[in-house]
Amino acid sequence: MSEYWENVKNTAVKWVEEAGRMLKDSLHDSLDIQTKSNPNDLVTEMDYKVERYLTERIEQNFPGHKTIGEEEAGRNIASTEGVLWIIDPIDGTTNFVHQKYNFAISVAVVENGHGKVGIVYNVMQDEWFTAVDGRGAYLNDKKLPETCGPVSLPEAVIGLNGRWLARETRSDEASLHHMVRRSRSVRSYGTAAIELAFVACGRLDGYISFRLSPWDYAAGLVLLKETGITVTTFQGDSPSMLQQNTILAARPTLHEELTSYLYNHKGFTY
Structure with a gap:
């Protein structure tokens, strides 16, 4: 079964890579910037565009899976039963707007409330943090240690x-x-x-x-x-x-x- 989640991760990485290209390309254009809950809670058209891009591919390729996202996907979802994709199309939108740096695409795949796949793509540094349940975590192609030493x-x-x-x-x-x-x-x-x-x-x-x-x-x-x-x-x-x-x-x-x-x-x- 772990091979299945490895394949899900590899598929998701391809989609996130394309979404990252979309974000990089958008930095050359003027952004439509709005606010949500307060003046410091920013959202752009790219937040919506990336979330829709990812949810559409999930629906097409994994029709039995559910999705929830920061901007609009899955507002009616009340349970983690089954397989649920949890998406942040741009984590760090304020950085995306002001610095054009230090922002990420974050995707998790959860089965019955248990995390199976985790992807954090640090877009401008081109750093991939990926993990599959029971198979370790990686920074790009380097496996990260499975244990960490003590620190005070x-x-x-x-x-x-x-x-x-x-x-x-x-x-x-x-x-x-x-x-x-x-x-x-x-x-x-x-x-x-x-x-x-x-x-x-x-x-x-x-x-x-x-x-x-x-x-x-x-x-x-x-x-x-x-x-x-x-x-x-x-x-x-x-x-x-x-x-x-x-x-x-x-x-x-x-x-x-x-x-x-x-x-x-x-x-x-x-």
Whole structure:
């Protein structure tokens, strides 16, 4: 059965590669930029174009599979029963608009709630992070280690958006501000999919985010499982594939240390 998912992954990579070319070509044109939930939540016509391109090919080639995407696909889906593709056509749309860099296409294939295939394509760097359940994770053609060594917070580089620090009102030793001061450093790349992939390949030791949707992290979960990274919500649960979640991904020893700062964390203005 794992051979089947390997073939699904290879097929999906071909589609994502073509979608990446579409995005690169579009950078030479003027974009139609709109906002969604707030002025900082951007969407372009390319978000819709890439999502439709991928969903159409899934429907044509895998008619029994369902799809859910960030922009419009699968709004009526209420269950992960069967096979579900979870798509983020451009993770990091703000980067796509402003930097023309640091954005990704993220695709996960989930069977009965269990991640089978994960693809994060870092478009402008032409980096492919791919994984098939039980077959390991890869950065381009190089297999990533299946286990990761221990690291303590003073030695760790953590992915964390500075906006969350700005919203924190507590300042005691359980605060994120205190955690950041104890860490070696923090980074923010503006795209959850890439940051989770960076944890998988060791460029980051951990990643923290408060409000992520399944299309932000579904592919990353497959990568992280194959590289020995622990991923939970702040309460220690497995992230849902159908609703918004808090996400803590880190090497096992570091994950345990970071949990003390995040479990039932209060003190934020949203």
